[in-house]
Every structure is written in structure tokens, then in C-alpha cells.
Amino acid sequence: MTGKGGISFSLNGKAVKVDLDPMSRLLDVVREHCELPGSKEGCGEGECGACAVLLDDEPVCSCLVPLIQVRGRTVRTIEDLETGGVLDPIQEAFVEAGGVQCGACTPGILITLRALLDRNPAPNRTEVREALGGNLCRCTGYEGILRSVEALLPGGDES
Amino acid sequence: MTQPPRPREVGQSRPRIDGRDKVTGAARYVDDLNVPGMWHGATVRSPHPAARIDSIDFSRARQADPEVAAITAADLPGPNVVKLIAEDWPILAAEEVHHVGEAVAIVVAPTRERARAAADRVDVTYTEVPGALTLDDALRGDPRVGGQVNVLASSNIDWGDVDQGLADADHIVEGEYETGWQEHIYIEPQGMIAIPQDDGSVEIVGSMQCPYYVQHALAHALSLEPDMVRVRHVATGGGFGGKEDFPDMLGAHAALLARKIKRPVKIVYDRHEDIVATTKRHPSRVRIRTGVAADGRLLAQDIEVVLDGGAYITLSPVVLSRAVIHAAGPYACPNVRIQGRVLATNTVPNGAFRGFGAPQSQFAAERQMDRIGRRLGIDPYTIRERNAYRVGDTTPTGQVLKESVSAIECLQEAETRTRFRERWQQFENARANAPDDGRPVRGLGLSLVWHGSGFTGNGEQRMNSPVTIRLNEAGAVEVRVAATEFGQGTTMVLQQMVADAVGVTAADIVVVNPDTVEVPDSGPTVASRTVMVVGGILVRAGKGLADQLMQFAKSDAASPIDCGPETNELELKAGQLLDESGAVLGSFSDIAAAYVASYGTLDITERFEAMPGIEFDEETYRGAAYSAYGWACDIIELEVDPDTLAVSLTDATLVYDVGKAIHPAMCRGQVEGGTLQALGYGFMEEIKLKDGAYMNDRLATYIIPTIRDTPDMDTVLIENPTPSGAFGAKGVGEIPMDGGAPAVLSAIENATGIVAAGIPATPERLFSDRMAGRVVSNDRAGSAKPAEGGPA
Known part of the structure; x- marks a missing residue:
């Protein structure tokens, strides 16, 4: 199944080859093998979204994705949102506008919002709610998250 | 030259100190940490709500994985209790189990998967006994105490004359109300790492609200002096009270395993185990x-x-x-x-x-x-x-x-x-x-x-919590308290309050990570007390630090400031020393550096003081x-x-x-x-x-x-x-x-x-x-029975 020498895919813009059990959870592969522990395990069964990563630009729960499924595809984790020390605007907005508290859900929420904003740069509340329906946050009541997204929009409140 | 008006730090919504690390994935929570040589622990739990333990057999687990080590109640080095208010909560069930999910044994192996597999292969035999499975059972009488109602605690308030008040009333309204369990669902499940040290002490690193609770409980359980248990807080993914009490239990399990195998041991629960085993809101x-x-x-x-x-x-x-x-x-x-x-x-x-x-x-x-x-x-x-x-x-x-x-x-x-x-x-x-x-x-x-x-009541007086503010070697102001950050923003608000109390900017304040080696026991991070109570003591300490530095600036030979003998009132504001007229005499950082050069670091420690007239008879x-x-x-x-x-x-x-x-x-x-x-x-x-x-x-x-x-x-x-x-x-x-x-x-x-x-x-x-007819009485809905009583 694996082919000799492991499974190749693109991780945060770099080609990687991983020689592990092809049924390994993508979450464990990125956290432990690739030493990118930003993605979190909140439930291990696809309910909370803390482990969300982008697979070919679509958010997926990496706890439910076996390694074999990412062969030849593109994976982006939270570690890839910041470029050259500059935060993605949505990261900046979360820090400024109360989108982050304990931080455990934050990586999954930000990566999911990045995918939303890439296809819809000015989402309304309903669209944000639809996009984040699979990401649980227990700290903010989601209002700070909605405010953070709104702060990005034209005419958005920066404070 | 007058100081331009600068807003105080308190009342402003600055970006969170830990925000950048949390949005980039750089923040390290306990499960993100690896210590060289670290093994992983797992727990064997009771499937029964009430049972006697007849035997615990590790032979299948050891056959499958000879490296596995295990601990039961019989192996404990100290009292089998997680010490909170009472001493009834066992670290590991000894002769009986009293709830589903109660820990019966803990095992340790080189990887998490092997530890969990080993726990599954431990064979425990039980004889089930009657229990009080529900609150209704408990109200009828608990078999554990001979069929009596088993009361864990009681409190009463009696004010005025209730019988007379009811007799005087025009209406008597009765109701009965019920609430269920609630689980915290902090997004980061509970986790701890224990690291044994050569001198016999142990270091605990983990997700928690109350480092000193963990220290006290572990010192008791391991029969060690408190300073032989170092507890260090790391980024914690939510608490809501759930990481007030249970980390004592999990810390004890990790420490026991680590001391047994003389290696660091990590235990992190998955969500299922976290829900099954940890405390809930009381129904x-x-x-x-x-x-x-x-x-x-x-x-x-x-x-x-x-x-x-x-x-x-x-x-x-x-x-x-x-x-x-x-x-x-x-x-x-x-x-x-x-x-x-x-x-x-x-x-x-x-x-x-x-x-x-x-x-x-x-x-x-x-x-x-x-x-x-x-x-x-x-x-x-x-x-x-x-x-x-x-x-x-x-x-x-x-x-x-x-x-x-x-x-x-x-x-x-x-x-x-x-x-x-x-x-x-x-x-x-x-x-x-x-x-x-x-x-x-x-x-x-x-x-x-x-x-x-x-x-x-008198809880704060009894704790008499100390806090410390330190002027450190670099001339910066450190806040040293045990108050932990688990999302609510503790670090940020402590920084703001102390900045204003001392008269410097938030950037001049360093909040030291809670670690029992570094910070005094300023009490647990619970009960909505951090800002009001810990903050209040810190403000006093901060003012004390400012007073001492201003005294130094005014009258010490080593002072970098020449403010003349007639100057009485000095003020520190946003990092500048001002005289009565508001003229800038010098900067906080110059004064602090000169102080440290002459006298070394300065610690100001203050304790809780009750407001006059605030007393409670328990x-x-x-x-x-x-x-x-x-x-x-x-x-x-x-x-x-x-x-x-x-x-x-x-x-x-x-x-x-x-x-x-x-x-x-x-x-x-x-x-x-x-x-x-x-x-x-x-x-x-x-x-x-x-x-x-x-x-x-x-x-x-x-x-x-x-x-x-x-x-x-x-x-x-x-x-x-x-x-x-x-x-x-x-x-x-x-x-x-x-x-x-x-x-x-x-x-x-x-x-x-x-x-x-x-x-x-x-x-x-x-x-x-x-x-059941629990509807507004003049409504057509349902059976239209008046809703004066509670649920059946």
C-alpha cells in the first residue's frame, strides 16, 4: 500500500515523505512525526475541530484522516498562517478583538476561517456561522470570534 | 515641562500578551511537551458503580508487553488519599470501588499506545454490591451507611420568622426545581507530566488552575515535604473549575509512576476518559x-x-x-x-x-x-x-x-x-x-x-495569601503570584493593575509564570477572586514599591535625581517621576537601575487584609x-x-x-x-x-x-x-x-x-x-391543569 520509502505530500509548502503506518492519523503525523504541535486533539472523533487542517484548501479534522489519504496532496497547518514573522490578518484580528482566550480551539478555528476568507473575503454572520459549525469553542461564546472576523471587513471596527 | 496626559493601563483593551503564541500555534500545552526519556501512563477504571475488588491480575498485560510497570493501592508510599477538604478520595481504589470510572490501577509503558493497550489487558475481578445510583436512591437511604441518608455536607440559614411570614402572606407559592450534571468541556483535556529528580523530589508540569493545591496534595500522598514537590503551570486550554480539583488526582498518578520507574511520565486523557473520570457540576x-x-x-x-x-x-x-x-x-x-x-x-x-x-x-x-x-x-x-x-x-x-x-x-x-x-x-x-x-x-x-x-465567609482571612512584587536585577518589575492563565486573561489584567499601582507602563511589568519555586502561594485561581482579591493585594504591594523607590530617588546619595530639598510630593506616572508641578524629574528605569546597583533586588510582599466591618460567623x-x-x-x-x-x-x-x-x-x-x-x-x-x-x-x-x-x-x-x-x-x-x-x-x-x-x-x-400539564394555567395547550406544583 505505502509504496517503498513512504508517503509523499506537501506540508506547509514543503515536500515531505513519511514512512509510517498508512493508517496513522494525520493529526499524529503532523504533531509528533513532523513536530508541528499547533494542531490540537480535543476529542479524537471529529466533533470539536481543534485538529482542523487544510487538505487541498478544504478544512478537515486531521484526527479522522489516515495518512494514506493525503498522498500527493497539500496539507496546511496553523504553523503556515504566519509568513516571515508577519501574522495573517485574521490572526491579528483574533489577538486584537477577543477572538482568542485559552487558545485550544484557536488553531482549528483560524485555519477554517482562512479557507472561508479565501473563497469569500467578506462573509456575513450567517456565513461565518456555517463555516465554523464544526469548531467548538468553550471560552468566548463565539461572539469575540464573530467580532474578530467583522473587524477585518471593510468598515469593520478595529477596536 | 509637563508630562503629556497618558491613559492609565486599567480600563484599556490591549492585545493579549499570550495572543500571538496562541494564534500561531507556538503556545505549548502539556501534550505538546516531550521530556527526554519520557514514558506514558494509562489508567485501569472500574466498570461498576459499587463493587468489591476481588483481584487485580497484570499477567496478560506483562506477557504482551514485558516493559510495562503498574501500581495499585497496595503499592502506595504514603496515605491513599487526594487531600482536599476531607480525606476520603482515594488515589487508587483499595478494597471497593464507589463509582464507574474510579481508578483501580495505573500502568506505564514507553508509548501512549502501549500504555493504553496494557491498561486494557489488566484483569480485575469484582463482586458487585448494592449502591445508591441516583439521587432518589440516596434520598431513600444509601446501602453504604446501613440504609441511612448519607450526608456529605450540610449548611443552614435561618433569618427572621419564616412561619409567621408564611402565615401573614396573601399567597403561598410552591415550586420544585431540578438541574442536571454539567461537564466543563475545556477544549484541552486534562494532562500532567511528572519528572523525578535525583534528590528524591519531583517536578510536576501540567494543565491546572491551582499549582499549590497540587503541591499540597502530592506532598501528602508521597509523604514528602512540600518543597520536594515543584509544580509548574504551562499553557492551559480552559479550566472552568474542572482544573481546580482533579489535577491533584492526575498529578498524583503521574508522580507515582515516575518515581516508580525513575523516568518522566506523561498522562494525557482523551476526551472520553476525561468525561468518564473527572468531576462535574453537582445536580x-x-x-x-x-x-x-x-x-x-x-x-x-x-x-x-x-x-x-x-x-x-x-x-x-x-x-x-x-x-x-x-x-x-x-x-x-x-x-x-x-x-x-x-x-x-x-x-x-x-x-x-x-x-x-x-x-x-x-x-x-x-x-x-x-x-x-x-x-x-x-x-x-x-x-x-x-x-x-x-x-x-x-x-x-x-x-x-x-x-x-x-x-x-x-x-x-x-x-x-x-x-x-x-x-x-x-x-x-x-x-x-x-x-x-x-x-x-x-x-x-x-x-x-x-x-x-x-x-x-472568612476564606480569604484564613488563607492570608501573600503576593510578591520584585524589582529584579534588570530593573524590571515582576509580579509573583500563583494566579494562573487558562484563557480568562489573568496575565494581562495583573500586568495592567500593577502597572498603574507602581506608576509605570504595562510593558515595564513581567508576570512570572506560576511555578512553586518562583511564586508565593497567593491562593487558588478560583471563585472570581483573582482581579478583586489578588489584584487588591498586588496594588498595595505595587504602591509600596513605588513609595520605596521615590524615597530612594528623593533622599539617597546614590539617587540619579536631583530634586532639591524642598520637594515633598513626588509621583510616578507612566514610567516617569514627576514633582508637584508635574515636571519630569527622571525616568523610572534610571531610578530602578540606580537602586538595584546600590542595594540589589527589592521584594515587596503583602498579604490579604479584610475591609473593616467585614466579618462572617461560619x-x-x-x-x-x-x-x-x-x-x-x-x-x-x-x-x-x-x-x-x-x-x-x-x-x-x-x-x-x-x-x-x-x-x-x-x-x-x-x-x-x-x-x-x-x-x-x-x-x-x-x-x-x-x-x-x-x-x-x-x-x-x-x-x-x-x-x-x-x-x-x-x-x-x-x-x-x-x-x-x-x-x-x-x-x-x-x-x-x-x-x-x-x-x-x-x-x-x-x-x-x-x-x-x-x-x-x-x-x-x-x-x-x-x-404532564406543566403549562401556564390559562393556556389551551396540553391538559390545561393549573401549574402551581412542581414536577411530579
């Missing part, structure tokens, strides 16, 4: 009998509070104390009797959870106010407005409320923003005339709550139960599908008196996050039991609100300061947990006429309420 039954005058004034309240404590005492006595003190709600009443008990059941111990008993007892108090209003034909706003505390009123503990009482202000602001009375009446009329066309029906609900800040429950109270009015608007009884929340108006918002954006975050947790508690979050085991033991079955279940929130912070708190601030962490659930049920009643008495008000439960 409750509250019965209230209220005597009311014809005009709606309360004349007497007779209240019985029963909490389900689970199998061990943990923190139940203090949870009950807070439940009882808040049970009459924020309402003046001359005659009040409150009798509270916590009963034992064969379930996971219930423990600390945001609100700590007050959400349960105030759920009942608020539903009772709605019931009284219905009986007298008075709307929910007006019945509360008529009875809410004003300055000068006396609480059932005999405490005269002298200042910072905002119940009426919160109500009025909420009414102004929502036109509650008018719209509530419109929805009442709409319900009475509703065509049965299956279209969603709308409702508005209201709650009014209070919440005491800090420890109950025997009689008389006096000032808390030095300050927060006040809040929640208004919830929702839609209900008349056929399925599914509830959709649309809007929440949240008016909170916080005394002073140190960081308004984070203060709002507390109100909004706590409110959603309270709304979930009210209509979604449910644990059912089957044969003593939770049926809802994973996130697929224990449902918490998603962003799609969440109303738009209009949050208003009122600042009515208290002299007891730093900058006038009162606690804000817990009060948002109190009012959400009763407001949702009040709104469901307005929309549907169903008088739901218990939570969570799931569609199934609302349906059975309707079928």
Missing part, C-alpha cells in the same frame, strides 16, 4: 415555598437545597455553602430559611464548576420568581423590580448591603435596550391567540442574579458572606418550533455590573463565554445515567453549543465600584454562569406556555412537561 433539587403579599412583595421564603455530591466529598461543603447563600436570589425578604444538604451517590464525585453551586440554587430562585409573577398576574420584570435588593437592604445572613448594589440598574438598562415588558406581553397575547399552523413561536425571558466575589451563617457582589440581568429571545419543541436562540442582552472592567474586551469575553456555557446548561447539555454509568460520555453524545446555536449578544458592562476590590473591580468569572438557564426557560414559557421546571430543557423534556 440539584430545590424546593421553595414563598409567602407573598398581594402587591407582590416577598414576605417569607422556605428553601430546601439538595445537591448530588457523587461518591466522595471533594469540594462539596464549599459548593453547598455558596449554593445556600445565593439561594434566595437577589431579593429582599424579611424571613428566610434555607436548608442545604449534599448527599452521596455512587457516581463520579461532583466538584468545582464555574458558579460553584450558585447556578443551581439561583436557577430555582429565578423560576420561582416567574411562578410568583404568574400567580399574581405580574410580569417577570415587575415582580423582580419590586423585590430586588437596594442599598441598605439586609441579606439572609444579616449582611447590610452598603454599596455597589446594581440590581435595579441592571434591570432598567436591560428593559431600555429590549422593551422587555411590552414585547413580553405581546408574545403572551400572541400565544393565547396562536393559530396552530406549525410556524415558530417567539418568546422573551429574563433573569436577575447576584454573585459574591472571592472566597465565602457556625451561625451570620455576617458578611462576601465583601462585594456582582449583579446581572440576562434577557434571552428565542424561537420554538411548536411541533418538535426545538429551541433556537436569537438574541441575548447581557447587562453586568463588574465594578470596574480592568480590560473591557476580556471582561466582555468572560460575560459572553460564561453566558453561552449557561445557555448550554439550560437547554442542551445533558448527562443521563444507565446502571450508574454516564450515557453521554463523548462529544458525539454530550452536546455543547456550536456557533450555530449561539444568539447575537448585546453586552453592557456597568461599573459600580466596590471599595473591597482593586480599582473598584468585582469578580466577573462566574456570575455569567448564573442567569442563562433560567432566562432560557422563562423565554420558552413565554413562547409556548410550557412551565419547564428542570434543565436541560431538551425537546423531550419539554414534551413531557407539556404532557
